[in-house]
Amino acid sequence: MWRLSIKQNVLLDQLREQGKRIEKLSKVEHDLIKEVHPQVNEIKEGMEEMMAVVKENAKTAPPASKKNKQWFTSQDR
Numbered sequence: 102m103w104r105l106s107i108k109q110n111v112l113l114d115q116l117r118e119q120g121k122r123i124e125k126l127s128k129v130e131h132d133l134i135k136e137v138h139p140q141v142n143e144i145k146e147g148m149e150e151m152m153a154v155v156k157e158n159a160k161t162a163p164p165a166s167k168k169n170k171q172w173f174t175s176q177d178r
Contacts, residue, residue, distance in 0.1 A: 105113075
């Protein structure tokens with residue numbers, strides 16, 4: 102087998118250190134995502150509830166009268 106040069110050994114050491122740093126950062130990132138994930142689901146559920154309320158209110162709300170519509174359009178002119 103060929104013997105690795107000093108430069109190659111240094112490069113391999115640097116790659117090992119870099120791998121360790123990446124693993125450490127990945128673990129921290131995973132922990133953060135794990136912490137935030139339940140909050141995202143809670144927000145999504147809240148938004149779905151709000152959408153349902155808005156749709157329900159839109160169905161029960163009376164349409165705007167023509168008189169009000171004309172007043173708003175005449176003000177724009």
